Amino acid sequence: MSLIDAVLPLAARPTPGSAVVAAVNVDGTVDITVSGASLTASCLETYTDRLVGDVVFVVPVRGGYVVVSRFTTS
Structure with a gap:
């Protein structure tokens, strides 16, 4: 593990990948968990029927x- 990885959590250095939805907010955002860190994320309109527990594809912005x-379950 590099020093930067030890000092900064992955969520502070966003990269494309997966996350888990921890909460669905009334304003259309979701709270996600990435590498153990929680943060709020915006969603594209194509991500509908948002549910807690969804495994989703995220991109840094x-x-x-x-x-x-959402990743499919099949």
């Missing part, structure tokens, strides 16, 4: 994340 879509 301006130091945070945007949820693109």
Whole structure:
């Protein structure tokens, strides 16, 4: 593990990947968990029927994340 990885959590250095939805907010955002850290993310309109527990694909935008879509379960 590099020093930067030990000092900064992965959520502070966003990269594309997966996250888990921890809460669905009334303003259309979701709270996600990424590498043990929780944060709020915006969602593309194509990610509908948002549910707690969804495993979603996220991309970094301006130091945070945007949820693109839910991974399928099949």
